[in-house]
Amino acid sequence: MPSLALPVEHQFDDAGQQREAATLGMWVFLSTEILFFGGMFLAYTAYRYTYPQAFAEASRQTLIAFGAVNTAVLLISSTVMAFAVRAASKNRRALLGLLLLGTAGLGALFLIIKGFEYAHEIKEHLLPGSRFYTNASDPKHVELFFSIYWVMTGVHALHVTIGVVLIVFFAFRAWFTNAFLNRDTPVELLGLYWHFVDIVWVFLFPLIYMIDRHS
Amino acid sequence: MRALSPRIYLITGAALLALLGLTIAAAYINLGPMNTAVAMTISLTKAALIMLFFMHVRYSKSLLWIFVGAGFFWLSIMLVLAMSDYMSRGWS
Amino acid sequence: MSTFLHRLFPKEASNLAPPVDHVFVALLALCSAVAFLVLVVALVFCIRYRRGSKANRTPPKGSPLRLEITWTIIPFFIFLGLFFWAADVFFAMSRPPADATEIYVVGKQWMWKIQHPDGRREINELHIPVGRPVKLVMTSQDVIHDFFVPDFRNKQDVVPGRYTTEWFKPTRPGRYHLFCSQYCGTDHSLMVGWVYVMEPAEHAKWLAGQPAPDSLVTMGERAFHTRGCSGCHAPNAAIRAPLLDGIFGKPVPLSDGTLVTADDQYLRDSILLPNKQIAAGYDPVMPTYQGQIGDEELNAIIAYLKSLAAKETP
Amino acid sequence: MTTATLQPGPSPTTRSEPTYLNVRTTISSWLLTTDHKRIAILYMVSITLFFFIGGAAAALMRLELLTPQGELVTSETYNKLFTIHGVVMVWFFLIPSIPTVLGNFLLPMMIGGRDVAFPKINLASWYLFMAGGLFTVFSIVTGGVDTGWTFYTPYSSTYANGHVIAMATGIFIAGFGSIATGLNFIVTTHTMRAPGMTWSRLPLFVWSLYATSVILVLATPVLAILLALLALERGFGVGIFNPAIGGDPLLFQHLFWFYSHPAVYIMILPGMGVVSELIPCFARRKIFGYHFVAYASIAIAVLGFLVWGHHMFVSSQSIYAGMIFSVLSFMVAIPSAIKVFNWTATLYKGSILFATPMLYALGFVGLFTIGGLTGLFLAALAVDVHVHDTYFVIAHFHYIMVGGMVMAYLGGLHFWWPKISGRMYPERLARLAALTIFAGFNLTFFPQFILGYLGMPRRYHVYAPEFQVLNVLSSAGASILAIGYLLPLAYLLWSWRYGKIAPSNPWRATGLEWTTPSPPPKDNFEITPVVTTEPYQYDPEAAELEAHA
Numbered sequence A: 001m002p003s004l005a006l007p008v009e010h011q012f013d014d015a016g017q018q019r020e021a022a023t024l025g026m027w028v029f030l031s032t033e034i035l036f037f038g039g040m041f042l043a044y045t046a047y048r049y050t051y052p053q054a055f056a057e058a059s060r061q062t063l064i065a066f067g068a069v070n071t072a073v074l075l076i077s078s079t080v081m082a083f084a085v086r087a088a089s090k091n092r093r094a095l096l097g098l099l100l101l102g103t104a105g106l107g108a109l110f111l112i113i114k115g116f117e118y119a120h121e122i123k124e125h126l127l128p129g130s131r132f133y134t135n136a137s138d139p140k141h142v143e144l145f146f147s148i149y150w151v152m153t154g155v156h157a158l159h160v161t162i163g164v165v166l167i168v169f170f171a172f173r174a175w176f177t178n179a180f181l182n183r184d185t186p187v188e189l190l191g192l193y194w195h196f197v198d199i200v201w202v203f204l205f206p207l208i209y210m211i212d213r214h215s
Numbered sequence B: 001m002r003a004l005s006p007r008i009y010l011i012t013g014a015a016l017l018a019l020l021g022l023t024i025a026a027a028y029i030n031l032g033p034m035n036t037a038v039a040m041t042i043s044l045t046k047a048a049l050i051m052l053f054f055m056h057v058r059y060s061k062s063l064l065w066i067f068v069g070a071g072f073f074w075l076s077i078m079l080v081l082a083m084s085d086y087m088s089r090g091w092s
Numbered sequence C: 001m002s003t004f005l006h007r008l009f010p011k012e013a014s015n016l017a018p019p020v021d022h023v024f025v026a027l028l029a030l031c032s033a034v035a036f037l038v039l040v041v042a043l044v045f046c047i048r049y050r051r052g053s054k055a056n057r058t059p060p061k062g063s064p065l066r067l068e069i070t071w072t073i074i075p076f077f078i079f080l081g082l083f084f085w086a087a088d089v090f091f092a093m094s095r096p097p098a099d100a101t102e103i104y105v106v107g108k109q110w111m112w113k114i115q116h117p118d119g120r121r122e123i124n125e126l127h128i129p130v131g132r133p134v135k136l137v138m139t140s141q142d143v144i145h146d147f148f149v150p151d152f153r154n155k156q157d158v159v160p161g162r163y164t165t166e167w168f169k170p171t172r173p174g175r176y177h178l179f180c181s182q183y184c185g186t187d188h189s190l191m192v193g194w195v196y197v198m199e200p201a202e203h204a205k206w207l208a209g210q211p212a213p214d215s216l217v218t219m220g221e222r223a224f225h226t227r228g229c230s231g232c233h234a235p236n237a238a239i240r241a242p243l244l245d246g247i248f249g250k251p252v253p254l255s256d257g258t259l260v261t262a263d264d265q266y267l268r269d270s271i272l273l274p275n276k277q278i279a280a281g282y283d284p285v286m287p288t289y290q291g292q293i294g295d296e297e298l299n300a301i302i303a304y305l306k307s308l309a310a311k312e313t314p
Numbered sequence D: 001m002t003t004a005t006l007q008p009g010p011s012p013t014t015r016s017e018p019t020y021l022n023v024r025t026t027i028s029s030w031l032l033t034t035d036h037k038r039i040a041i042l043y044m045v046s047i048t049l050f051f052f053i054g055g056a057a058a059a060l061m062r063l064e065l066l067t068p069q070g071e072l073v074t075s076e077t078y079n080k081l082f083t084i085h086g087v088v089m090v091w092f093f094l095i096p097s098i099p100t101v102l103g104n105f106l107l108p109m110m111i112g113g114r115d116v117a118f119p120k121i122n123l124a125s126w127y128l129f130m131a132g133g134l135f136t137v138f139s140i141v142t143g144g145v146d147t148g149w150t151f152y153t154p155y156s157s158t159y160a161n162g163h164v165i166a167m168a169t170g171i172f173i174a175g176f177g178s179i180a181t182g183l184n185f186i187v188t189t190h191t192m193r194a195p196g197m198t199w200s201r202l203p204l205f206v207w208s209l210y211a212t213s214v215i216l217v218l219a220t221p222v223l224a225i226l227l228a229l230l231a232l233e234r235g236f237g238v239g240i241f242n243p244a245i246g247g248d249p250l251l252f253q254h255l256f257w258f259y260s261h262p263a264v265y266i267m268i269l270p271g272m273g274v275v276s277e278l279i280p281c282f283a284r285r286k287i288f289g290y291h292f293v294a295y296a297s298i299a300i301a302v303l304g305f306l307v308w309g310h311h312m313f314v315s316s317q318s319i320y321a322g323m324i325f326s327v328l329s330f331m332v333a334i335p336s337a338i339k340v341f342n343w344t345a346t347l348y349k350g351s352i353l354f355a356t357p358m359l360y361a362l363g364f365v366g367l368f369t370i371g372g373l374t375g376l377f378l379a380a381l382a383v384d385v386h387v388h389d390t391y392f393v394i395a396h397f398h399y400i401m402v403g404g405m406v407m408a409y410l411g412g413l414h415f416w417w418p419k420i421s422g423r424m425y426p427e428r429l430a431r432l433a434a435l436t437i438f439a440g441f442n443l444t445f446f447p448q449f450i451l452g453y454l455g456m457p458r459r460y461h462v463y464a465p466e467f468q469v470l471n472v473l474s475s476a477g478a479s480i481l482a483i484g485y486l487l488p489l490a491y492l493l494w495s496w497r498y499g500k501i502a503p504s505n506p507w508r509a510t511g512l513e514w515t516t517p518s519p520p521p522k523d524n525f526e527i528t529p530v531v532t533t534e535p536y537q538y539d540p541e542a543a544e545l546e547a548h549a
């Protein structure tokens, strides 16, 4: 437990209450995030159920190698983040900054890889809209798949971007200020957010890249 | 509580990567409709590992478990009831 | 008095109206009774126990649990009963009888186009004989509309990209409002018309008074040739494509190993989006006709394909 | 310290300690405040504004509907009017109404805390609300939107005129304000309770706010993503619902109602909570069946998520799904029934005083019951086929939302007005207003039930001539209603300056908020209260003795 000399906001009685409130609040926020993504997962499920063949065909056009590497990148970044949170609770702030920067770096790597993938898809006319083109046998529903693909990965990438920015910011705060002196709750909350973003991708990966890969 | 031993984190991370390998391998084997089920089971396992160890749910109060469960429970309400429409549309 | 009541209650002009009204009146009676009871009890308490009255106010003894359970369980069973009754009527309302006359309806901003089986067309009007069940097969060219005839007590959304159906058997000659009751844009409230229910003899006279067009089937057959369908779907065609005689209503094996029934929706999709479901054993070479064949022509072709089925199965 | 303090508290003039209103009075001290009570006032002012915007649209609509030909405004304008009316009333008035005004003001006090758990987030949610409101007002003044509050695709995505994206953005932003409020309330209720304030000692208003917050937090994000998808489809052609590429317009409806049906419970649960406070206080009786009323709130919040498909019975949703949604809709009525019965039972052997808040509370019970019971007609499949999208539905939800929730809001506002402003409102004028509203309301909306069963579709600006008589009645009622609403606006504003000074507990109510001075000091309590008893320790016999004395 961090030292009790810490300033506690006026509405709380003590640091314990403050920390409990913060953690609970973060989890409530994550529940809303689950349903935010949930709307898109429902769209995906309904259409995949309705057009199984088109979805399989479309999925085979995605770049699975990129997706797999990116999954590994995110999983590793999550592991690094877990260590960062640990460093924060042990009050080792130099190490904390380093680990945060490592996490952010992996997050940025994810975005770069995703960027190359997007570039490839744009070149291949797989961005929905008037320029969309595919020689698949059921082009309409392939376009539907790619609509969902772009929206889901796009919203996820937005979350990653926000995460990276926050993490870099936190890293510098760890190094150059006393913000996290005896105070690990903010880092812990950031960690929760980052792990959540990771979990979303863990579901997106098989759903997008791996429909009927075997055939 | 919050500072677990580094071994736990390392093992979790390694397990996640191993499961990633497993998903990819499973995708290239033809299991018929089971492919999706397998992929989703593995994803659920991965998510559970991340939540339990990286996010420390395993070491938290039961209230937190309820909060964590609520999001997933409500998501399942949405999926199950909406899909009940899609799946029964063809019936006559 | 009866004309007054008449103003408060719509006419009953189809076979569906009485059962729907029965559920409605039962609900009305039950709910009025409940509301009355609650309000009367509340009122009695309010008067009796108003501040300053001489009522006895010693707190009641005994556990309220029995009371709570009673007023939870009783509504539960009443609700179950209401649900089953209303669902039963609804089930009948949703399933047209086999011998119903099929009429195609196309909704577009902001008018109703109606195609009779004999090819006759109407706009914003529907003339039908009394006593014969009618099944409307409906689709929309743009946004969602809704075909609503209050005096028949039936309505159904008309959705772009698919067929929906609605049926009724008119039971009283007369002229009835037709409303579009799904909001569809600027002139939603002008997307209205009339349904004329006529005695059979009168209906025949009306028919005779109209110029006899080609029947829907004939139009469909013509389109089948001019659109080039017969170039592939003929026994002696160069390209191997399935023969369509008798396909309607039959199960069709698809290339992914599943079976579907060839209904309106399937035929529509096969023509507009041929590669959505590929018939087993054929190459996916059929071109898409999306954007080329309008909804009305499509309806004619489908009517033609159906007529082939009717010939096939005596 | 927690039961009714029977002696009137010190009046503000004899007290030197500053109240939350006058600790600091600069404009920035208001705009940057993190005090939950001041944020409540900010919300109160804003939603009142929005109420009159929505009300003005309603007034124009009712004026237009006086004649069947529709000559006052064009079709396009009329369509924009009901869109503005629905959007503003739902998202910028009724959803925030009780939670953000009375909830913000009272929740921390009722549980004995100094503030909500996250005061800065609380302020941020007001700014989000206002930013969303600005976008919406922008889209209204620059030409409006004509989709209806339901935004059904493909109309909204492809065919609609106007600034759909701007309005969707406004609702999207305000939605995050709602989420923030819900999050704050949940965490506050869990972590900020005073010593001894166990869950079974919570006032029922807190229970209902908790249930409301659960819905806010779990349903609103679905609306947010839905509006984002709509904007993407309209703006960038990324068609998720576009039938031209096989998208399903019904999917939009599923997602919309997955949010919006639970949202209708956001618009009634807080009102139920208020009524559960008012009735015991003015009947001087402990609430009947405390636990049943409390758990019914939670049950409504949970079951409310299972019934959304009842808005889609004739949409071409599978008839089997329709049946599931129908039976579940009946089930969700049971907890509401429990509440109605318990409120009625609370009156038994009470000592009932018909002060203004009590008039509103009784009005609520009656009108909510009628509105709720007509909900059963809609839940019954066969009947809904006929009355779907007719004025029957309009009447149903106005009975609940206007007759129920707006009444509860006004009742609560009068009840806690002394606490909020430190002044009493003029009682006789207030009773007159309550009765005017009740009469005007019924005249406005009862004829609409009949219109609906006769078959008049909603969103019709030109209608068949035989519907005119009932429409005229309805418009006449609306003008009485408008006067009824203007009265409280006038006398409450007046009383803020000139009303009688209020004692700390004018109603002799129990509840921690009445143990602090009126208006309360910035931190609510000088010392954190310790709770030792259950709520609603009222005694009708004592009340009678006092009345006779």
Ligand code: HEA
Pocket (backbone or CB within 6 Å): C030, C031, C034, C038, C074, C075, C078, D150, D264, D265, D267, D268, D310, D311, D329, D330, D332, D333, D334, D336, D337, D338, D340, D368, D369, D370, D371, D372, D373, D375, D376, D378, D379, D380, D384, D387, D388, D389, D393, D396, D397, D400, D401, D405
């Ligand atoms: C605050 C808002 C609110 C609330 C609380 C409710 C509550 C209910 N609503 Fe309502 N509803 C709306 C707001 C609300 N509704 C709106 C805005 C729409 C239209 C949206 C649009 O299309 O624009 C709508 C539309 C709507 C429809 C769709 C109609 C259609 O478009 O075709 C249905 C269908 O089932 C329905 C049902 C119900 C039911 C069963 C309840 C139940 O929760 C009611 C429960 C309460 C009671 C039942 C009363 C008390 C009970 C007793 C006294 C018990 C004893 C009774 C017996 C034993 C019989 N509502």
Ligand code: HEA
Pocket (backbone or CB within 6 Å): D051, D052, D054, D055, D056, D057, D058, D059, D060, D061, D062, D082, D083, D085, D086, D087, D089, D090, D094, D147, D148, D149, D150, D394, D398, D401, D402, D406, D444, D458, D459, D460, D461, D478, D481, D482, D483, D485, D486
């Ligand atoms: C959520 C809360 C809410 C509230 C409080 C109200 C309040 C009112 N509503 Fe509304 N209503 C809805 C929610 C609400 N409504 C929704 C969601 C819809 C569906 C929209 C859609 O279809 O998309 C709807 C639709 C709706 C319709 C149907 C429109 C149609 O389908 O064509 C009508 C018609 O009578 C109506 C009337 C009224 C009236 C008379 C009031 C009255 O209670 C209002 C009384 C208040 C005032 C009158 C304001 C005070 C007076 C002034 C400001 C005077 C100065 C102004 C002038 C002289 C111009 N409403």
Ligand code: CUA
Pocket (backbone or CB within 6 Å): C107, C109, C110, C144, C145, C146, C180, C181, C182, C183, C184, C185, C188, C189, C191
């Ligand atoms: Cu077509 Cu309304």
Ligand SMILES: [Cu+2]
Pocket (backbone or CB within 6 Å): D260, D261, D264, D307, D308, D310, D311
């Ligand atoms: Cu509903």
